[in-house]
Structure formats: C-alpha cells, structure tokens
Amino acid sequence: MAGKAATEELELIELGGGRGPRDAGFGRDDAGAPLVPQRIYFTGIWLALAAILMFFMGLTSSFVVRKGLSGDWVAFSFPRILWLNTTILLLSSVTIERARRALLRDEVAGFHRWWRITTALGLGFLAGQVVAWQELAAAGVYIASNPSSSFFYLLTAAHGIHLLGGLTALLWVGRRPAVAYVRATPLTAVTVSSIYWHFMDGLWVFLVLLLFLGR
Amino acid sequence: MAAHAHPVVHEAPKGFIRKYIFSTDHKIIGIQYYLLALFSVFIGIILSLLMRLHLIAPNVELPFFGQMTPEQYLALMTMHGTIMVFFVLTTAPQSGFGNYFLPIQIGAPDMAFPRLNMLSFWVTFAALIVMLAAFFVAGGPGGVAGGAPISGWTAYTPLSAIGPIAGPGLGMGQTLWILSLALFAGASLMGALNFITTTLDLRTKGMSLMRMPLTVWAWFVTAILALLGFAVLLGAGILLLLDRTAGTSFFVPAGLVVSDTQIPHKGGSPLLWQHLFWFFGHPEVYIAILPGMGVTSHVLSTFARKPIFGYRAMVYAIFAIALLGLSVWGHHMFVSGMSPYSALAFSLLTMSIGVPSAIKTFNWIGTLWGGQIRLTTAMLFAIGFVSLFVTGGLSGLFLAQPAVDLPLHDTYFVVGHFHMIMGVAAIFGIFAATYFWFPKMFGRFLNERIGKIHFWITFIGVYAIFMPMHFIGLSGHPRRYADTTAVQFLAQLDPVHTFMTVAAVITGAAQLLFLFNFFWGLWKGEKAPDINPWKATSLEWTVPSPPPHDNFQGRFPTVYRGPYEYSVPGAAEDYTPQNAPDTGQTASRQ
Numbered sequence: 001m002a003g004k005a006a007t008e009e010l011e012l013i014e015l016g017g018g019r020g021p022r023d024a025g026f027g028r029d030d031a032g033a034p035l036v037p038q039r040i041y042f043t044g045i046w047l048a049l050a051a052i053l054m055f056f057m058g059l060t061s062s063f064v065v066r067k068g069l070s071g072d073w074v075a076f077s078f079p080r081i082l083w084l085n086t087t088i089l090l091l092s093s094v095t096i097e098r099a100r101r102a103l104l105r106d107e108v109a110g111f112h113r114w115w116r117i118t119t120a121l122g123l124g125f126l127a128g129q130v131v132a133w134q135e136l137a138a139a140g141v142y143i144a145s146n147p148s149s150s151f152f153y154l155l156t157a158a159h160g161i162h163l164l165g166g167l168t169a170l171l172w173v174g175r176r177p178a179v180a181y182v183r184a185t186p187l188t189a190v191t192v193s194s195i196y197w198h199f200m201d202g203l204w205v206f207l208v209l210l211l212f213l214g215r
Numbered sequence: 216m217a218a219h220a221h222p223v224v225h226e227a228p229k230g231f232i233r234k235y236i237f238s239t240d241h242k243i244i245g246i247q248y249y250l251l252a253l254f255s256v257f258i259g260i261i262l263s264l265l266m267r268l269h270l271i272a273p274n275v276e277l278p279f280f281g282q283m284t285p286e287q288y289l290a291l292m293t294m295h296g297t298i299m300v301f302f303v304l305t306t307a308p309q310s311g312f313g314n315y316f317l318p319i320q321i322g323a324p325d326m327a328f329p330r331l332n333m334l335s336f337w338v339t340f341a342a343l344i345v346m347l348a349a350f351f352v353a354g355g356p357g358g359v360a361g362g363a364p365i366s367g368w369t370a371y372t373p374l375s376a377i378g379p380i381a382g383p384g385l386g387m388g389q390t391l392w393i394l395s396l397a398l399f400a401g402a403s404l405m406g407a408l409n410f411i412t413t414t415l416d417l418r419t420k421g422m423s424l425m426r427m428p429l430t431v432w433a434w435f436v437t438a439i440l441a442l443l444g445f446a447v448l449l450g451a452g453i454l455l456l457l458d459r460t461a462g463t464s465f466f467v468p469a470g471l472v473v474s475d476t477q478i479p480h481k482g483g484s485p486l487l488w489q490h491l492f493w494f495f496g497h498p499e500v501y502i503a504i505l506p507g508m509g510v511t512s513h514v515l516s517t518f519a520r521k522p523i524f525g526y527r528a529m530v531y532a533i534f535a536i537a538l539l540g541l542s543v544w545g546h547h548m549f550v551s552g553m554s555p556y557s558a559l560a561f562s563l564l565t566m567s568i569g570v571p572s573a574i575k576t577f578n579w580i581g582t583l584w585g586g587q588i589r590l591t592t593a594m595l596f597a598i599g600f601v602s603l604f605v606t607g608g609l610s611g612l613f614l615a616q617p618a619v620d621l622p623l624h625d626t627y628f629v630v631g632h633f634h635m636i637m638g639v640a641a642i643f644g645i646f647a648a649t650y651f652w653f654p655k656m657f658g659r660f661l662n663e664r665i666g667k668i669h670f671w672i673t674f675i676g677v678y679a680i681f682m683p684m685h686f687i688g689l690s691g692h693p694r695r696y697a698d699t700t701a702v703q704f705l706a707q708l709d710p711v712h713t714f715m716t717v718a719a720v721i722t723g724a725a726q727l728l729f730l731f732n733f734f735w736g737l738w739k740g741e742k743a744p745d746i747n748p749w750k751a752t753s754l755e756w757t758v759p760s761p762p763p764h765d766n767f768q769g770r771f772p773t774v775y776r777g778p779y780e781y782s783v784p785g786a787a788e789d790y791t792p793q794n795a796p797d798t799g800q801t802a803s804r805q
Contacts, residue, residue, distance in 0.1 A: 037416055037417070039416050040327040040328070040412050040413075040416045040417070043327075043411070043412045043415050043416050044327065044328060044408055044412045047407075047408045047411055047412060047442060048408055050442060050443075051404050051407075051408070051442050051443075051445075051446040052446070053446075054442075054443050054446035054447055055446040055447065055449060055450045056450075057447075058446065058447035058450035058451065058491060058494070059450050059454075061490075061491075062450070062451075062454060062465065062487055062491065065484060065487050065490070066465060066482075066483070066484060066487065069482075069484050069487075070482035070483075070484070071482065072464075072469065072481045072482035073482075143457070143461050143462070143463060144461055144462030144463050144464075147463075147464060147465075147482060147483075150457070150461075150463040150464070150465065154453070154454075154457065154463075158453075
C-alpha cells in the first residue's frame with residue numbers, strides 16, 4: 001500500500017515554510033524555547049494592519065464622497081489640543097523604538113523604562129482625545145450635529161479603540177517581558193507591538209490631517 | 216532554533232469541553248464550522264420552501280403560521296439570503312473545509328494562531344445567534360417571520376437606515392441583522408488572517424507555492440478577498456448603525472418623507488451604502504465560489520487519474536478572478552444613475568472575468584479528456600459544479616452589459632443567475648468536498664448509492680428550479696413580488712411558478728437523503744479500508760483517518776513533487792504521493 005508506505009517514510013524535519021528546514025513545529029524544545037516560527041507574528045501583524053487600513057480607507061472614501069455630495073457640510077472649530085496629542089503620539093513612536101533597541105542590546109532596565117514611558121504617552125494621548133471631545137461637546141458640537149462632526153467623532157473613536165488595543169498589548173508585554181512566552185519570544189512580542197504602534201501613529205497623522213484639512 | 220532528535224508529539228486536550236467545544240484544533244474547528252453551516256442551510260431551505268409555496272398559493276393559510284403577508288414574505292427572503300450567503304456559502308467551503316484541510320495539505324500541525332481560530336468560530340456562532348434572534352424580537356411582520364427585517368440581504372439604504380418607521384422588522388430586527396454581520400465580518404477577518412499566515416509561513420519542507428494543491432490556492436486567495444472585503448463591510452455596518460442609533464446622516468438623504476413624516480436627517484447618500492456594500496458584496500461572490508473551484512480541480516484530477524490540466528494557468532486564473540472581482544462592484548449598480556463611462560468600465564472589467572473563468576473551465580474539461588474516469592459521488596458533484604459554473608457564468612455575461620442589464624435588473628433573471636453560480640455551484644463544491652473527504656474526516660465512507668441518488672435528484676432539481684427563472688425574468692417578471700395574482704401578465708406565468716415550486720419541494724426533500732447519509736455514515740458507514748481509499752496524492756492521504764491531534768505526530772513530511780501526479784508513465788502505480796521521494800523510479804514502493 002503506497003499510501004501507508006509513504007506514511008512510514010515521513011521523516012522528521014522542522015517546519016520550513018517550503019524553503020527548507022528552519023523553525024520547528026509547535027510546542028517547546030527541551031530547553032523551553034518556543035518552537036513556533038516567529039515570522040508568523042510578523043506576517044500576522046502586517047495582515048491585521050492591511051485589514052485595518054482597508055477599514056479606514058472605506059471610512060475615508062465615505063468621508064470624501066459624503067463631503068463632495070452634500071450641501072450640509074459645516075466646518076467646526078478644530079480642538080487645538082489635537083496638535084498636542086499628535087506630538088505626544090509621535091514622541092511615543094520614538095520612545096517605543098528606544099525600548100526595542102534597548103531590548104536588542106539586552107538592557108532590560110532601559111527597555112522597561114522606555115516601554116513605561118511609551119505606555120504613559122499612549123495613555124496621555126487617549127486622555128487628550130477625550131478632552132478634545134469634551135471641548136467639542138461643550139461647544140455644542142455632537143456626533144449628529146453635522147457630517148463633519150459625525151466623521152470627527154467616528155474616526156477619532158475608531159482610531160482610539162485601535163490604539164486602546166495597542167495599549168493593552170503594551171501593558172501585557174511590559175508586565176512580563178523577561179518571562180518565557182508560550183509561543184512568541186519577548187523580542188517578537190516587543191517588535192510586533194511596536195510595528196502596530198508605529199502604524200497607529202502614522203494612521204493618526206493621516207486622520208488628523210484629513211479631519212483638519214477636510215473639516 | 217534548537218534541533219530535535221525526537222519528534223515533538225502533542226497530546227490532544229483531555230476534557231470534553233477543551234477537546235470538542237472550545238477546541239483549538241483546526242480539525243475540530245473545521246467540523247464545528249461545517250455543522251454550523253449544515254444547521255443554517257436547513258433553515259435557509261425551509262425559508263425558501265415557504266416562499267415558494269406562498270408564490271403558488273398566496274391565499275392558503277399555513278399551519279401554525281396563518282396566511283403570509285407580503286411583509287412576511289420579504290422578511291423570509293431577507294433571512295434566506297443572509298443566512299445562505301454568510302452562514303452557509305461563506306462558512307462551509309472556506310471556514311469548514313479550509314480549516315480542516317489547509318494545514319494538513321501543506322504539512323503543518325495546525326493553523327498559525329489556534330486560539331484566534333477558536334475565537335473566530337465562536338464569534339461566528341454568536342453572529343448566527345444574533346441573526347436568528349431577529350426572528351424573535353418585536354416590531355416585525357409577525358407570523359412565521361417574527362421580527363425579521365424586510366430590507367433584503369443587501370439592506371439598501373435609506374430603507375435600512377431610518378428605523379421602524381420604514382416598515383416592519385426595520386427596528387430591532389434590522390439592528391440585530393447589522394450587529395450580526397459586524398460580528399461575522401470580525402470573525403471572517405480573524406479567519407482570513409490565520410489562513411494567509413498559515414499558508415505563507417507554515418508550509419513543510421519542499422512544499423513550494425507551486426506544489427500546493429489547488430484547494431490550498433483557492434482558500435489562500437479567498438482569504439485575501441475576505442481580508443480586504445470584510446474590513447470594508449465592517450466599516451459600512453458601523454456607519455449604518457450610527458445612522459440608526461446616533462442620529463448621523465451618512466446614508467439618509469435630506470427631505471426624506473416616509474409615511475407622512477419628515478425624517479430628521481439631512482444630506483446623506485443612499486448610494487454610498489451601495490458602493491461600500493458591493494465593494495464587499497462582489498468579492499463575497501468569489502469568497503463563496505473559489506473554494507468550490509479548488510475542490511473541483513482536486514476531485515476531477517483524482518478521479519480522472521490525470522494531472523490537472525494546466526496547473527499554473529489554474530493558479531493564475533484564481534488570482535485573475537480575485538483581482539478583477541475586487542474592481543467590478545459597480546455592475547450591481549447599473550440602474551443607480553451612474554455615469555455611462557463608469558458603467559462601461561465596470562462592464563468591460565466584469566466581462567473580462569470571463570477569460571480566467573473560461574481558462575478554468577477549459578482546463579477542467581482538459582483534465583477529464585482521455586482520463587480513466589471514476590464516477591464516484593464526489594466526482595459527479597465536481598462535474599456538476601463545472602456544469603453549473605458554465606450555466607451561471609454565461610448569464611453573468613448578459614447582466615454585465617449595461618444595455619441588457621437595464622431591462623433585466625431586479626427580474627427573476629438575476630435571481631436565476633446568482634442562484635446558479637454562487638448558490639448551487641458553491642453548494643455542489645461543498646457536496647463534492649463532503650463526499651470526497653468524509654472518509655478522511657471520519658474514517659468511514661458515505662453511502663455511494665444514496666449519494667448518487669442524492670446527486671441526480673439535486674442536479675436535475677436545481678436546473679428545474681433555476682433555469683425557468685431566467686425565462687420568466689426575460690419576460691419581465693420582477694423579483695421580490697410576494698403575490699402575482701393581481702398582475703395580469705404575471706398570472707400567465709403561474710404554471711412556471713408551480714413547476715419551480717414542485718421542483719424545489721422535491722429537491723429540498725432530497726437533501727434529507729444527504730442528511731440521513733451524513734449521520735448514518737458517521738456511525739454506521741462502511742469503514743475506509745486504509746488511509747488513502749481514493750488513491751490520491753496530497754498530504755492529507757498520508758495520515759490516519761481522522762488525523763491525530765497535530766496531524767503528523769511531530770514527524771512532518773518532506774514534499775518532493777507537485778500535487779497531481781497521476782498516471783505518470785513508468786510509475787508502478789497510477790498515483791505518486793507528494794511525499795514520495797525522488798528515487799528515479801516513482802511510486803515503486805509497495
């Protein structure tokens with residue numbers, strides 16, 4: 001029976017993505033190192049970002065179409081705190097990169113310091129966004145007031161929720177960077193989180209310009 | 216990474232709940248998806264039969280439900296379409312069989328992210344519960360339809376955007392409908408991410424891209440479409456929810472008066488919803504059909520005992536169909552008043568999908584040509600798929616032309632077209648896959664005699680149901696009419712409706728044969744004699760039936776050849792498994 005014979009001839013190899021031996025299958029080796037090929041986390045995060053990009057592009061096209069078609073678009077006074085928030089978020093991209101590089105050099109204390117600063121900056125950004133909403137609400141501008149404010153609340157909230165996801169990752173990774181992970185190594189977790197964080201940063205710059213220039 | 220002297224074998228979780236309910240094993244999750252689709256398809260069939268019976272006897276009181284109102288008819292239609300498109304056609308071929316067989320066919324122990332996989336199933340499950348809950352809320356058309364919305368599976372705005380004032384079921388029922396689709400979109404995104412990552416990163420040694428079975432290619436490309444399409448649907452769903460609940464005006468135009476009431480929205484664009492919806496909705500057609508194409512290629516090659524004709528062309532054709540499929544959404548909107556230049560562009564792009572589709576059809580026939588054909592039930596359904604794909608595809612060429620689409624739009628011609636291609640062709644792909652892989656999944660065969668009776672009734676039945684729809688569509692019969700008795704020229708078409716309803720009842724009843732075969736086969740079916748009863752070449756046939764927890768028990772195969780080496784001259788047997796080493800004398804091991 002050829003099929004059975006073939007089974008018997010299955011040979012032990014490490015999972016190799018079709019390109020030859022590389023990382024091994026799932027689980028852990030005898031030394032406790034994870035056996036999952038770490039590149040899945042990088043592929044996974046880029047795919048997630050592709051989907052997130054499509055999501056925001058869908059909303060952006062809606063913004064452009066809705067503005068172009070209508071005569072009811074009213075500009076609102078842009079909360080100035082958003083520029084401060086933008087600066088904070090840009091700064092956090094710098095600090096998360098410093099944290100990652102510290103980890104690359106095995107400077108655990110330095111990693112923790114920069115990672116905590118990043119987390120604080122992220123929290124500061126979200127707090128700033130809430131202040132911006134409060135300013136608008138105080139001025140009587142709500143989500144249903146006019147299409148420009150609808151998009152403002154929608155896009156900032158959608159970005160905020162995504163950033164909250166990033167913050168959760170920061171807190172999770174920051175709490176246990178030295179602990180052996182089930183599947184992802186600490187460096188993978190840190191790098192993947194920072195890719196996501198940079199993307200949220202870039203996305204925000206795009207959104208704030210869209211909202212400001214298109215308001 | 217450390218090298219290993221011994222295989223790393225993973226024990227399956229012990230407890231019932233971890234093993235069968237909240238399992239992270241892709242095979243269990245695949246079966247869960249399949250059973251979810253099986254449950255959903257019977258709900259969908261019952262809804263369609265109720266509609267068909269109403270069409271031929273609009274004044275008859277149904278037992279338990281009473282007489283059906285037009286609104287109830289529309290609600291049944293909405294739920295039939297939604298449940299079938301999402302919870303059957305998207306769920307079974309991709310999430311069901313894709314989950315089960317993609318990792319095995321590429322030599323991986325599981326999906327890349329098993330816990331995400333589990334999450335995506337349970338979110339899909341929650342989406343189904345929320346969708347079905349729409350039947351049980353207040354404010355709907357009542358009767359058999361309960362609280363279900365009446366806006367169709369496309370939920371066109373402003374009908375779907377302004378709440379209960381627009382009609383029965385458009386309050387809580389419509390809200391639940393949108394929530395359900397948002398959940399479903401989220402689950403599909405997680406699933407797509409997993410499929411793509413697994414295919415790119417977890418292929419075993421030697422499994423180069425051009426050695427992947429065409430099923431894997433189809434699931435992979437389908438996942439790309441899902442990743443791009445469902446993200447936009449999710450965004451659109453959020454905008455619609457905001458219009459309904461937060462008072463925004465994304466889709467609701469100014470000055471809208473419904474039931475003598477001025478709607479307090481302004482300036483929105485109903486067409487914006489159509490653009491967003493169809494940007495997802497057209498790729499969705501390919502999300503439903505591409506996995507069926509993969510299965511058909513796989514099954515045809517296996518039972519013709521011939522390599523697939525033009526493997527590379529098949530791969531490129533899948534990509535071409537997907538790429539073009541992303542840029543043709545406007546052909547659903549020819550009557551929306553779009554610029555004729557846009558319409559021309561959408562039309563040309565749409566018709567050009569005929570080219571890769573024809574390549575695929577040609578290659579399927581080329582695969583059959585001169586083969587030693589074994590007409591198993593799986594093979595019959597695969598050939599049936601080709602037949603339905605051609606029939607449904609050709610009517611697509613009519614509808615792709617704006618000048619022809621204008622009179623045919625919203626007639627039964629469209630209903631016949633999409634049921635042929637994305638409805639029953641995709642279902643035939645599911646059936647082919649079920650009959651083909653059942654022995655691998657459960658170690659037992661489905662009964663072939665019952666299977667063939669099931670095939671012939673279903674094959675003739677679906678043509679009998681859906682071909683006449685093209686003709687009554689050509690004679691101007693609008694779709695979505697609950698009652699045609701008051702329209703004189705439609706009354707003449709009543710005999711055709713009667714014929715289609717009789718065919719639908721018979722075909723629907725034949726599916727009980729399948730249901731019996733499926734559950735009988737699980738426990739009483741003839742045992743598969745060995746791990747490779749079809750003498751097939753891909754990797755799933757090199758592992759036990761059902762495969763162990765991590766598929767290869769830590770001993771991952773090395774792949775030496777392409778997936779369809781059948782009847783290779785000089786080989787001892789008429790098939791050479793993908794993991795058979797190159798010894799200069801292929802398949803000579805006894």
